[in-house]
Each structure stands twice: as C-alpha cells, then as structure tokens.
Amino acid sequence: MAKMTRRQIMALSTGLLASPLIARFAHAQEARIGFLSSQKAGAFDAVIAAFEAANPGIKMQAQNVPFDQLNAQIQARLGAGDTSVDVFTVDEPRVPAYAHKGFLSDLTPMRGEIEAAVTPAALVGSSFKDKLWSFPFWTTSQFLFFNNDLLKKAGLPAPDSDPAKRLTWEDLLTNARTAQKAGAKWGFAFDQNDRYYELQPLYESQGFGPGLSGDGLLTPALTSPGWVKTTEWYRDLYASGLSPRGVAYEQMPALFSSGQVAYMVAGVWHARVFRLAKELNFGIAPMPYFAGGKPVTPTGSWTIGVNPKSARQDAAMKFAKFLTLDGNGALLASTIAPQPPVNKVAFEAYLKRESEAGGGNTAAFAKIISHELANTTVSRPRTIGYVVFEEIMNRMYSDIRNGAEAKSSLERTQAALTAAFSRLE
C-alpha cells in the first residue's frame, strides 16, 4: 500500500519536473541479461559476441563499475532485490557472505560439470558449507620478481626458479639489505603492501593460522605470540627502511619497473607490465617461506555468480557456464585479463602464452605457477565475516606499515573485529 502512494508521489514529481527529459535512447525493450563486473569496459566484448552468436535470442548488457565500488554496488543493488543484474563477478572470499545473504544461486547440482572443467584447487573458492555457490573463473598466484642488474651490482646470485630450492625469508632479507647497501633504493617490497591477501601466507607458513578461529571462523585470533612476532617482522620491513612507506599499492609496480626495487613479491600478472619496461632486466622465482615452515602462497580471484532473483535464470546460467566451463568461452574471457583462468583448457593456453611472451626473463613461468597452484596455495578464510575482516585488517596493516606498534594494534584490531562481527546478521 505504502509503495503505491510512494509511486504516486514520485510519478507526480517526476512528471512535473522531468517530462521533457524522459527521452531515453530507445533500446529494444527485449530483456537483456545484465552482467556486472569491475573489469575495464570492453574486456568481455569478445566473449559476449561469441555467446550471442551461439545463442540467438539472448542479448547481453555489460555493466562496468570501478573495482573499489563493486562490493558497494552488489550490496546496494542485490540487497534491494534488483533484478537488472543477472550474472556478476564475485570475489572468492566474498562468496560465503553473499551466499548467506541470498545473493547467489545454489550450484551444487552442477558440481560434476564444474569439476570436470576446472582445475581442482579452484573449487574451494566457490564453496561454502559443502555447497557450491559460484562458477570458478580466475585465480591468482605470486612470484618473487628480482632485478638482475641490481643483484649483479651487489654480487648476489639470482634466486633459483626451482620451487624445491626456493629462498627462505631470512636469506631473502639478508640479500635485500646487501642489495640496498650496494645502491638499490629499496631492498625488498610487497606489491600489495598492506593487504591481508598478500600477508596471510606469512602466518600460515609458520602454522600460526589465518587470524580467525572458532565456529564459522568468526572468532578473531590475532594476539598469539606467533602472530605478534610475525607482525613485528612485517613492521620492521618498513621501520628499517628496507621497504617504502606511503606508496599506494597501485603505484608499487611502477617502483619495480623503474629499477628502484631489488626484490618484489607481486602477482604473476605483473609480468606483463614489467615486460613493457624496456630498461628493466628482471627474473622470476618462487615466493619465499619461513625457515622451518611450509611454503605457502596466496590465491583466489574472481568467480561468476548468478542472481537467484534473476528473471531469466536459464539464459543467465547459460552465459555463466559459457564464461567458465566452456573452453572457448573461458579463453575469450581471459585474453584481456592478466589473471590465470581456472578452466583447464584456457589455463593451458594461458601458460603457453605467458611462457612464450617472456623470453629469457620468464622461462620458468609455467613451472612455478603450476607447482604453486597445485601444492602451496592457502585460501582466504571461508566466513560470512570475511569482508568486514579484510577491511579492518587492511586498515591495521596500513597503520603498522606507517609505524604503529604491532602488539597494541593487534589487540585493538581484535576488539574491533569482535565488535564488528557482533553487527553481522
């Protein structure tokens, strides 16, 4: 009833104010499947064209929003029951929260289909409480990039690209300090400086856990001696001047490209950008681990979700499957994106493409990435509180990077998380 009155008021005012304005471009009023992502405009043009050609009668509408707005968009629109979004990209760690809120269709009946098409490690990211909620799409991994010229200047050997012979953090930092003394502006840096995604492996490598425990992983566990010690290690990177403060993570790769950093742990996709820097002579090696611990790498990326309230479920599902399970579709959907696709067929093509493109610099690309994805990955905690957790943790890491004391920051953050989790419904 109230809605009717509201509509009347709105319609009246809209009429008064905007009658000459309701001239919209006449898009054909057939229902279009809305596909929301944060990729650059045009990133999915090829795959959409192929899909429409193979499925006459289904028309797609790509919607793009900037990356840091996607979460807000999804919450706002799907939270209000918006049906103009049928298919959308879902960041893996958000799958539990979105499943809990009813933003995702249950895909468990299609488990067989999905398992057949994608690499096994990819299923974790789409799962929650033993059900599958999204189609695995892309994944990520990290390399240790190093600047050959800076290493040579310091008399350091290039790290071995054999995953069995990877450097320990202890050795790496020693080398990094040597390189800095020999002239490198920064000895070592993470590219995603203050993000839990990049730093979680530091704790997991030593068996200190992801920082969450308990039922539903909703109890913060940040104050163990292991956590404090490792966080102080992280703080010291910046306090000692080995790594730079105050540079946003988007501007970090530029530091490596311009030859200011000797060693950088960064996402595998940066290889593309680094290749473009003509004066940069770089190599890749596996990500380091703590001596006495296990090698652990971060992983996880986008998956594809289908809105359970979609007015055209069948068509939406078809498109989602084409993007992810169909070899050709997955290939077309990944050519522009630099992240590795998880579709088996597309992944092989991706490895081939990247290995060939790199020349001498990145000969070990396929070897390292295949090993990591099969053996060392740790997924981010599967909990409905992950989004809140990540926000608060990232803020904490930012403070610590700027010099805040580790132990008190962890304690404060633990209290903040407990309070924030109490607000979850």
Place this chain on the structure above:
Amino acid sequence: MKQTYHPGPLAIAVAASVAAMLPLIWAGVSALRPSAEIFQYLSPLSIRTLVPTQITFDNIVALWSGQFARAMFNSALVTALTVAIGLVICSMAAFALAALNYRGRSVVFTAMIVSFLIPFDSIAVPLSQVFRDLDLQNSYAGLILPGIGNGLAVFLLRQFFLGIPRELSEAAMVDGLGWFGIFTKIYVPLSKPALIGAGLILFVFQWQAYLWPLLIAPNPDYHVASVSIASFAGQYDVDYGQMFGGAVFTALLPMGVLLVFQRYFIASFASTGSKD
C-alpha cells in the same frame, strides 16, 4: 576597489594560480609520457619532473577512442540541463522565500537549509532503488533529477533577493505587473551575480557526482566523466596515463565555459545600476 598597479597583488594572484595549476600540469604532462615514466621523476625535483623525456600521444588517443568521449558528452549534457532547469526551479523558490510573505515561510526555508546539510551519499542507496522502481536507471532523467533541487543554491539566491527592496515590486504592481512579471522583469535581471553563483553550485554538484551516477547508471553508455575516469583504476593496475589525461580534459571543459562567464562578474557591477 580600483587601485593603481601594485606588483604585490599580482604576485599573489599568480602564485595562487600556479599553486592551483601545478599538480594538474604534472598530471597533464603525465598523460603525455610513456606509462613506465610517470612516477619516475617525482624526486629530486628536476626539469624532468614536468618535462617528459619523450612525448607520446598513445594515452590521449586511447582515451578518446574509448568510452571517455561518450562519458564527456553525457556529463556535459546532464550538467548543462541540471544547471538550466535547476536555476529556474531554485530561483523561483528563492523568490518565494524572499519577496513574498505568508505563513510557513520560515518552515519552508528551514527545510531548504536542512536539505543541503544531508550527505547525499548516505541516502543515495535507498533513493536509487526508488528510481529503479520507476525505471529511471540508465537514463538522463535519473542522472539529472537529484541535482535540480539544490538547497544551497536556493539559499544563495534567497540571500541575494532579500536585498532587493520591496518598493520595486510594489511600484511594478501599481504599473499592473503580476508576481510572475516582477520575478522575470525585476528580480532576475538584477541578480546576475547570484544566478552565476547558483549556477556554479549546481554545476559543481553534478560535475563532481560520482556515487549516484554509479548506482543509477552502470551501463557504459550512460557513464559520466567521473565514473569513466575511475574505471581506469583496475583491480591491480591503474592506467594513470589515461586517468590523468581524462581528468585534465574533464577540468578544461568547464574552464572554457567559466572564462566566458568571468566577464559577467565585472559587467554585473555596471548592470545592477541604480544603487539607491
């Protein structure tokens, strides 16, 4: 306040302009650099900070052959319409609040004031759902509507209208003019500076709008400039060259318009004519 030529004020004016422009010059120059070079010469300061080693138009070309051109058109259209319609609506309301007497006038004025105290971003989400219910998403109407009823512009115009003496209206009535005639033939012509000020307010609101266009118009055909530029920030990589280039063009368009309107500030002094 006309003064003979003193170097001091000119120096200050130039310094202020330079301070305003320098970061934007750096950004504009960055758009003409190869991407790898953009952050290379920040420190120590050298000629290279503002002069590229090589000029490349790749970023500009890529920028204008992409969605940005459409977004600039959308922004220009939406903003122009917002200012035009908004000026009419807001000046009419200001007139009612300043020149007419009736019960409840202060209540209405209070409502106008309170309306611009409300952070629009806080109410954008529920409002966008209403707009979607009315099928106003991905439309120019959806982009324009929230910008036309601007309490701050009403406030500005009302303050100005209060200074126009009531005798003028009364004299006009004696001559047979109705309220609408008084509004259009007396108040509006006397108010050019206030109208320009109100226009500036309406313009800035719409030109800077980001969250609302994002919520209501995610279709790339209806992106506005601010959204289009933000799209250059990918998840892991930011295309700074195109982003900065886009930002500079986004600023240059209104600057050209403003340079034209600048003359009115001086002209208005002569046109407000009879001071008592």
Place this chain on the structure above:
Amino acid sequence: MMTAHSSSQDTATAHKAAAAPKSHRTVSEGAVAAIFLAPAIVAVLVLRIWPTGLALWQSFHVGAAGRFGLANYTFLFSDPSFHDALAATLLFSLIVNPFQIACALGLALVLNRDLPAGPLWRTLVLLPVAVPQSVSAIIMGVVFRPDGPANALLATIGLPAQGFLTTPEQALYTIILIVSWIGVGYWTTFLLAGLKEIPAALYEAAVIDGANSWQQFRFITLPQLRRPLTFVLVADTVANFLVFAPVQILTKGGPQGSTNLIMNDIYARGFLSGDMRGAAAETGILVAIVVIIVAIQFRMMTGAKSE
C-alpha cells in the same frame, strides 16, 4: 547575500515592522508562493528529506526481525572508530574552516583588484574544483608521497623530509591542505562576487574622510560582505563536515584513526562493512550536529534578526 541596495536592511526592517496587513494580497501571496515553490519543494522533499527520514527510520530498527530499538546508537557510542571520527572531525572543522575562509577572503581581495589578465587568474583558481574528486585526491596523494615532489621541494630549501600522510601527527593537516587546494578557489569566487557588489562610492567617501586601508576594510568591506560571508561560512562548514573522498582514497581513516572523518566512517560502515543501520544512525548523528552548528552560525552572523 550580495546586496543590490545598500539600504536594503533598513527597508527590510521597516517592512517587517509594518507587519503587512493580512489583506487579500497577502493571502494570494501565499498562493503565488506555493506555485513558485512547488517544483523545488517537491524535489527537496522527495529527493532529500524523505529518503533521510527513511534512513533515520531504519536506524531505529534492530536485529533480523527489525524490532524498534536504540541498539544501533548504543553500539556507535561504544565504538572506538566512532570516537575517532568525532575527534578527528571536530579538530578538522576547527582548523579548516577559519583557514579556508581567511584564505578565500584574502584571495578575493587580491583578485578584486584591477589586475592584468584578471579574468584568467580568477578562472585558474577555480580549476581544482572542476577535476573529479577521485583523481584530484590521487594527484595530491602523489604530491605528498614521502618520496614525492612536496618533500623534494622541502629538500631544495634545506628542510627535512616530512611524513605527511604516513604519520598520525601530520596526516590530518595534510588532508586539510588537500581539501583546501581543491576548495579555496571555489569559495573565493563567491566572496569575489560579493566584493564586486560593494559600491565604489562608499570607498570614495571614506577616502575623502581620511580612512586608511584597514579602516576601509573594517568599516565598509566587512559589513557589506556580511551576507556573502554568512553564505560562505555556512556552506563551507557544511562541505567540510561532509568531506570523505580524499580520506577514503588516500588514508582510509588512518594512520591510527587520525583522519577518520565522520563521513568516511559512515561510508566504511555502510558500504564496506555492510552495516547499513549503523551507517544510518551515524548519519542521523552527523546531520544533528551540523544542524546545530549551522543554527549557531546563523545566529552569530545575523545577530538577533532571524533571517
């Protein structure tokens, strides 16, 4: 506002004192007013006031069942992040408003003079406000990087490098500089328009009476600028309470909550953490604070008269 008439105040007072007789003309004035007001009132009610009421309504509902309660507010008052937000916003307001208005007034006085290429300078200072806020924040963030041009400039004049946005002591002041870079030109423009409305005859008469520059400023310029200054004071204060784009892009409220301006806290709470009701409650508190402050400013600037 910009007075078209120097004796407007007398006229207005006289007019109010006359207490317009409720003749047929007053009644129809109300009707006329209704027509003039209609579009704006509808726009303001429907597009601002009503959604705010809705959000406030939401803020008084608690739990999955949506029962009525104050828990959203009590949570806020116990949340250290909210305390940071109040403290940071209060400190920010106390400094940024006088700073920006003083700069804007000074710059307006300068630009009001007959300068060569005057229109050019007046337009250039407006340039920063025409750049989308997300990008101006990024650009200024680069300027203030520890390895960036600001420190490089300090180095050339022999001063040590500063932490700017990386230290809790300096971050808020850096944000003040950034928002001032964006906004001062904008406010200058309004004051400039106000200055242009002051009749030259007043100054000429004062000069004849032997008044010096300072006396002219104090006894002519400032009183004549009362309406524009009121406008700028109120509008700037409100705008500064609603600052959040530079914070959200550059510091996310850090380091250690020192730049956690209240609008950023609301944004993080509502859009990032998904606590819409908490964000609605916080918005309610913000609006209440701003209403009180604006009311005080009105009283201060207009004296006993309620304008």
